[in-house]
Amino acid sequence: AQSVSQHNHHVILSEAASLELGCNYSYGGTVNLFWYVQYPGQHLQLLLKYFSGDPLVKGIKGFEAEFIKSKFSFNLRKPSVQWSDTAEYFCAVNARYNQAGTALIFGKGTTLSVSS
Amino acid sequence: AAGVIQSPRHLIKEKRETATLKCYPIPRHDTVYWYQQGPGQDPQFLISFYEKMQSDKGSIPDRFSAQQFSDYHSELNMSSLELGDSALYFCASSKQGYQETQYFGPGTRLLVL
Numbered sequence: 001a002q003s004v005s006q007h008n009h010h011v012i013l014s015e016a017a018s019l020e021l022g023c024n025y026s027y028g029g030t031v032n033l034f035w036y037v038q039y040p041g042q043h044l045q046l047l048l049k050y051f052s053g054d055p056l057v058k059g060i061k062g063f064e065a066e067f068i069k070s071k072f073s074f075n076l077r078k079p080s081v082q083w084s085d086t087a088e089y090f091c092a093v094n095a096r097y098n099q100a101g102t103a104l105i106f107g108k109g110t111t112l113s114v115s116s
Numbered sequence: 117a118a119g120v121i122q123s124p125r126h127l128i129k130e131k132r133e134t135a136t137l138k139c140y141p142i143p144r145h146d147t148v149y150w151y152q153q154g155p156g157q158d159p160q161f162l163i164s165f166y167e168k169m170q171s172d173k174g175s176i177p178d179r180f181s182a183q184q185f186s187d188y189h190s191e192l193n194m195s196s197l198e199l200g201d202s203a204l205y206f207c208a209s210s211k212q213g214y215q216e217t218q219y220f221g222p223g224t225r226l227l228v229l
Contacts, residue, residue, distance in 0.1 A: 034217070043206065044159070044220040090158060101147050101164035101171025104208075104218055108158050 002027040006091055006107035013081050013114050021076040021110050023091035031093045033074040034104065035065055038088040047089075050074065061085070083116045118142055120209050120221030128227045129197050137192040137224045141209030147171065148190040149208040149218055150182060159206060165190055166212060197228045 007022035025031060035047040048059025055067040065076045074091060091107040121140040129135050141148050147166045151159040161174035165184035176182070179197075184190045188209075194201060204225050208218040 036220075043222045044208075046217060046219065049217055101149065101166045103149070103161035103164060103172050103174050104151075104159075105161070106158040 002031070002093055002095060002105045004091055004093055004105055004107035006089075006110050008110045009108070010111045010113070013112070015083055015114055015116050016080050017114075019076070019078040019081050019085075019112070021089055021091075021112075023074045023076065023107060024072050025074065025091075025093045025105075026072065027093065027095060029095055031095055033065075033067060034092045034094075035059065035063070035074075035076050036090045036092060036106075038090065038109075040087070044090065047076070081112070081114050083114050085112060086114045087112060120207055120219055122205075122207050122221040122224050124224060125222065126225050126227075128229065130229055131197060131199060133197050133228075135194045135197060135226060137194070137205055137207075137226075139190045139192070139207030139209075139221060141188050141190075141207075142219055144211065145209035145219075146188055146212050147210045147216070148184055148188065149210075150176075150190070150192050151206040151208065151220075153204040153206060153223075155203070157203075162192070194226075199228050202226055202228045 003026045005024045033050040036044040050057045050067045058064045089110045092104045094102045094104050123138045149164040150162040153159040162176040164171045168184045182192045204223045206223045207221045210216040210218045
């Protein structure tokens with residue numbers, strides 16, 4: 001079975017600080033990797049995704065993530081956070097079976113609080 | 117761009133009542149997923165459908181059932197509601213394929229009293 005581990009439950013930063021959120025997954029096969037963001041009271045929005053190719057992927061709002069296969073990791077980074085980045089961040093994976101409808105497995109989430 | 121539509125957005129029910137949640141996927145998306153997110157929890161996968169057939173199944177209680185219709189919309193039917201069913205229920209949709217992104221709807225917040 002797949003599982004996702006997010007190391008930081010709650011991260012508090014000042015504006016302009018750099019951000020790195022850790023994500024490790026457990027699965028023996030090939031996976032697709034995602035980071036979603038959930039602003040207070042809102043639905044999940046896709047930040048970025050990795051399917052194959054360049055392990056460094058860039059997403060919306062200046063976020064990027066690096067897939068390190070040997071470490072089963074997909075850490076999210078942003079060089080300079082803004083107050084508006086305050087939200088819950090979820091790492092998610094799904095196994096790359098050759099079928100539609102494969103479930104996303106989410107980590108427990110990291111709450112990011114940015115102070116101005 | 118069109119997004120996933122869910123209705124109702126909020127629902128209050130009594131214990132042992134039934135509830136039906138509806139999901140309308142993004143146009144041309146043929147795969148629908150249901151997730152349950154409890155307070156302060158991560159989303160948990162319930163069930164998914166592709167071309168009206170169940171595709172994957174997660175931790176969906178036997179009291180719940182779901183289906184996908186010919187127009188690709190989906191309904192989640194919940195019976196004998198329990199207090200613990202209070203949660204945010206998300207629907208997501210994607211196009212068929214194992215490299216397709218799931219796009220989430222705004223969710224239905226269910227409160228069971």
